[in-house]
Amino acid sequence: MTQTAALFPDEPTPPARPGGEGAARSALPKPAARVLMPNRNPLELRASDLESLVPPGHRARLVWGYVERQNLEGLYAGIKAVEGGAGRAAIAPEILYALWLYATLEGVGHARGIARLTQSHEAYRWICGGVQVNYHTLADFRSQEGDALDELLTGNVASLMAAGAVKLKTVAQDGMRVRASAGAASFRREERLKACLEAARQQVATLKAQLADDPARKQAARLRAVSEREARIEAALARQPELAAIKKQQGKDPEEARSSTTDADATIMKMGDGGFRPAFNFQYASDTESQVIIGVEVVTAGSDQGQMSPMVEQVSERCGQSPENWLVDGGYPEHGQIDAVAETTTVYAPVPKAKNRETNVHQAKPTDSPAVAKWRGGMGSDAAKLLYRDRAATAECVNALARNRGLNRLQVRGLKRVKGVALLFALAHNLMRAVSIAPQLVGIGTGTSVVPKVAG
Numbered sequence: 001m002t003q004t005a006a007l008f009p010d011e012p013t014p015p016a017r018p019g020g021e022g023a024a025r026s027a028l029p030k031p032a033a034r035v036l037m038p039n040r041n042p043l044e045l046r047a048s049d050l051e052s053l054v055p056p057g058h059r060a061r062l063v064w065g066y067v068e069r070q071n072l073e074g075l076y077a078g079i080k081a082v083e084g085g086a087g088r089a090a091i092a093p094e095i096l097y098a099l100w101l102y103a104t105l106e107g108v109g110h111a112r113g114i115a116r117l118t119q120s121h122e123a124y125r126w127i128c129g130g131v132q133v134n135y136h137t138l139a140d141f142r143s144q145e146g147d148a149l150d151e152l153l154t155g156n157v158a159s160l161m162a163a164g165a166v167k168l169k170t171v172a173q174d175g176m177r178v179r180a181s182a183g184a185a186s187f188r189r190e191e192r193l194k195a196c197l198e199a200a201r202q203q204v205a206t207l208k209a210q211l212a213d214d215p216a217r218k219q220a221a222r223l224r225a226v227s228e229r230e231a232r233i234e235a236a237l238a239r240q241p242e243l244a245a246i247k248k249q250q251g252k253d254p255e256e257a258r259s260s261t262t263d264a265d266a267t268i269m270k271m272g273d274g275g276f277r278p279a280f281n282f283q284y285a286s287d288t289e290s291q292v293i294i295g296v297e298v299v300t301a302g303s304d305q306g307q308m309s310p311m312v313e314q315v316s317e318r319c320g321q322s323p324e325n326w327l328v329d330g331g332y333p334e335h336g337q338i339d340a341v342a343e344t345t346t347v348y349a350p351v352p353k354a355k356n357r358e359t360n361v362h363q364a365k366p367t368d369s370p371a372v373a374k375w376r377g378g379m380g381s382d383a384a385k386l387l388y389r390d391r392a393a394t395a396e397c398v399n400a401l402a403r404n405r406g407l408n409r410l411q412v413r414g415l416k417r418v419k420g421v422a423l424l425f426a427l428a429h430n431l432m433r434a435v436s437i438a439p440q441l442v443g444i445g446t447g448t449s450v451v452p453k454v455a456g
Helices: 003-007 021-026 059-068 093-105 111-120 122-128 135-144 146-162 190-213 217-249 308-319 335-340 370-378 382-404 415-437
Strands: 170-179 267-270 276-287 293-299 325-327 346-348
Touching (some): 059 093, 059 122, 093 111, 111 135, 170 382, 276 382, 346 382
Parallel strands (some): 325 346
């Protein structure tokens, strides 16, 4: 018995191994690694301010500097809370406007997403400055302030014209079809809509009777939901004659016309990939030299025919003058449209090809009006062809930027709300153009000076 076994009789004697005592030590188990694991339970106190969260030159600061220089009287007009009066103070329109502009530039298009970001994202928190904003307020701002947003676009264009950035010499117009929020399965023919309306009315009557017996909150909420559905179905039925007339013009069966029970303003349109889906037709008119959007409209027609004359009128009213040249693609130049704008601007659009290749399409026809004959002959010149190249370089670029910023599928329903989305995209686009061509309007390089506000 060894000395170790005598001292510790209860422990087994290790077997003898070749190599001596060093070999025996190397056979012992390796100790566990000692590492530092995260412990997220202890509380920490940090001294910081919101101002330090956003570095100088950040896009959020550009947006806020731009918003501060705008005339927001139209947004303040709807605020009922006044100094010395009752009620809770309203959220400053500057905050809501800046949040939507910044979110649009970042590709965030829904109010719930912005509300979440105001709690977690440093730039959104900086814009809020400690003011709590919920998604209801954000959604209401976009849907209810359409007229004010249109006035802001007018003020934005006026300021850029005053700075010499927009000369309004040549304007390019183009349409862009944007997928609607309504699903394809929500579209019904007139007969089916009438059946749905009758069922909705019966359900409303039943819920009203139940609410009279048991005025519970749940019953009231159900009644409100069914009443809203009834109103949407009625709106869909009201639009059926318009859609039937379009079908008839296209040589199709008017009874095949269908409208949506969730968004009556949405129309099934042919999209860029050749498929047919519910959509809205966004119309943008842009100055070719500065690529600033100066005209915005949203229509429910899938075709661009008939959209040139209203846009020329809108731009003339917004800018106080008419552009010299108007560039559009082949979907716009109806003879009636050309005649309507003949005294306002000069239209540049491709002349349709003739079935007979030997026919000179630039030769005036006997049935052409003087304005149409001038358009035909003018498009045959080299100068017109050179000028027309600016259309794609301007309109297609503006549309592509809007797509890159998330204008692919709408998150709202109804023509009024969709128009608000179109205006916000135009305002966000013009903001970034101002950064490039008129930085003084955004507060860049102006130091402490304040650029005068332009009347909205």
